[in-house]
Amino acid sequence: MLFRPLFDPETSTYTYLIGDRTTGEAALVDSVLEQVDRDLQVLSELGLTLRYTLETHVHADHVTGAGKLRQQTQCDGVVPAGAMVECADQTLQDNEVLMVGTIPIQAIATPGHTDSHMTFLVDQTHLLTGDSLLIRGCGRTDFQSGDPGLLFDAIVNRLFNLPEETVVCPGHDYRGQIFSTIGEEKRWNPRLVNRTRAQFIEFMNGLNLPDPKKIAEAVPANQQCGQVAA
Amino acid sequence: MLFRPLFDPETSTYTYLIGDRTTGEAALVDSVLEQVDRDLQVLSELGLTLRYTLETHVHADHVTGAGKLRQQTQCDGVVPAGAMVECADQTLQDNEVLMVGTIPIQAIATPGHTDSHMTFLVDQTHLLTGDSLLIRGCGRTDFQSGDPGLLFDAIVNRLFNLPEETVVCPGHDYRGQIFSTIGEEKRWNPRLVNRTRAQFIEFMNGLNLPDPKKIAEAVPANQQCGQVAA
Numbered sequence: 366m367l368f369r370p371l372f373d374p375e376t377s378t379y380t381y382l383i384g385d386r387t388t389g390e391a392a393l394v395d396s397v398l399e400q401v402d403r404d405l406q407v408l409s410e411l412g413l414t415l416r417y418t419l420e421t422h423v424h425a426d427h428v429t430g431a432g433k434l435r436q437q438t439q440c441d442g443v444v445p446a447g448a449m450v451e452c453a454d455q456t457l458q459d460n461e462v463l464m465v466g467t468i469p470i471q472a473i474a475t476p477g478h479t480d481s482h483m484t485f486l487v488d489q490t491h492l493l494t495g496d497s498l499l500i501r502g503c504g505r506t507d508f509q510s511g512d513p514g515l516l517f518d519a520i521v522n523r524l525f526n527l528p529e530e531t532v533v534c535p536g537h538d539y540r541g542q543i544f545s546t547i548g549e550e551k552r553w554n555p556r557l558v559n560r561t562r563a564q565f566i567e568f569m570n571g572l573n574l575p576d577p578k579k580i581a582e583a584v585p586a587n588q589q590c591g592q593v594a595a
Numbered sequence: 596m597l598f599r600p601l602f603d604p605e606t607s608t609y610t611y612l613i614g615d616r617t618t619g620e621a622a623l624v625d626s627v628l629e630q631v632d633r634d635l636q637v638l639s640e641l642g643l644t645l646r647y648t649l650e651t652h653v654h655a656d657h658v659t660g661a662g663k664l665r666q667q668t669q670c671d672g673v674v675p676a677g678a679m680v681e682c683a684d685q686t687l688q689d690n691e692v693l694m695v696g697t698i699p700i701q702a703i704a705t706p707g708h709t710d711s712h713m714t715f716l717v718d719q720t721h722l723l724t725g726d727s728l729l730i731r732g733c734g735r736t737d738f739q740s741g742d743p744g745l746l747f748d749a750i751v752n753r754l755f756n757l758p759e760e761t762v763v764c765p766g767h768d769y770r771g772q773i774f775s776t777i778g779e780e781k782r783w784n785p786r787l788v789n790r791t792r793a794q795f796i797e798f799m800n801g802l803n804l805p806d807p808k809k810i811a812e813a814v815p816a817n818q819q820c821g822q823v824a825a
Contacts, residue, residue, distance in 0.1 A: 372771035374604065403770060410783045540633060541602035543773065553640045 385466025396430030421495025429591035477516020478504030513569035615696025626660030651725025659821035677711035707746020708734035743799035
């Protein structure tokens with residue numbers, strides 16, 4: 366497997382490129398509109414053909430590159446079932462597996478940041494957590510049908526049951542920590558360690574965060590697959 | 596081996612944490628003063644003891660965390676031979692190997708960005724190139740005894756002779772590409788592909804870049820091991 370994190374400094378978003386060296390097929394997870402030209406160049410230089418763009422969820426902080434990527438390549442846009450993105454080519458249900466060449470990408474329902482958020486387990490080793498589990502943190506739960514109780518359940522009952530050595534690859538990181546592992550997060554994530562479900566809900570409901578700068582633009586654009594004028 | 600890139604967004608600097616899971620020993624390469632608290636927390640949470648801080652060169656764009664790390668831990672500060680950092684505990688010559696537990700870190704002389712710049716080959720798989728070879732770029736050569744001809748020789752004759760699958764881990768990246776490989780850079784690095792040594796020198800000498808914002812502060816501080824008041 367070819368696995369490559371790509372970073373958008375303006376929104377601190379990680380896009381993940383997954384490529385099968387044998388078949389030359391590739392997927393991009395959580396692409397960013399402003400980085401599409403870079404991503405296409407990387408794909409080209411690695412000799413890969415983009416088959417899929419995947420979204421962990423309908424983002425509120427950036428516009429997906431999926432629309433532009435679909436215009437410029439033959440890829441399919443894949444979103445979580447229930448994400449209300451009618452223009453998508455495919456949806457993924459909980460536990461469904463999408464194959465990128467010989468590489469399995471398993472969808473794991475992790476609602477809480479949004480109601481249809483999915484985490485993707487790539488090749489059983491790399492966990493693309495989007496805005497569910499972050500490194501020593503987690504996604505916010507105060508808009509887009511967010512629900513802190515559901516997020517707690519998803520992280521504790523689904524993600525923390527994966528092998529400890531599973532590599533955690535978040536959708537964002539604001540402290541320059543690019544990777545973590547399930548073992549580390551179980552032991553050191555300050556939002557989850559020594560907190561009951563009720564305490565986590567109370568903590569999350571008290572965060573009182575400002576809205577993301579791009580939310581008014583990003584959510585409707587992402588519900589339209591990030592489509593932009595040709 | 597535990598290998599973890601850590602990013603400083605302000606200066607786009609990558610620090611690399613190298614840990615031996617069996618002995619619990621660790622090294623930090625090109626640490627950043629402002630990120631020392633984060634780095635110490637990561638080391639602690641991973642159960643690692645810092646043995647060494649290494650510098651690829653005397654940085655002009657950030658102050659090393661080595662001084663603060665030496666104050667707060669029992670680590671040794673290691674710099675390239677010839678770097679004129681008299682306070683360092685150890686120096687590394689070309690081809691010398693430093694062991695971090697059972698993990699070998701081999702120094703490879705790559706002058707050009709500065710006259711004593713070293714690249715570190717970790718465990719024969721990960722190449723920490725500092726400001727010599729960057730992803731689809733290279734370090735500048737217009738101050739601190741920089742020399743574009745020497746940089747060309749170092750990259751082409753030393754680094755490009757390593758196996759193609761060697762992972763390139765640069766000291767900086769400004770486009771969000773975190774990793775590359777020697778094979779990719781040989782094929783796609785626009786500063787080196789299809790340029791003779793003379794053309795490379797001419798190109799580099801014509802860049803006419805502004806000085807790094809922190810140069811007046813960073814170089815003398817780094818020559819003093821980044822020492823700060825206790």
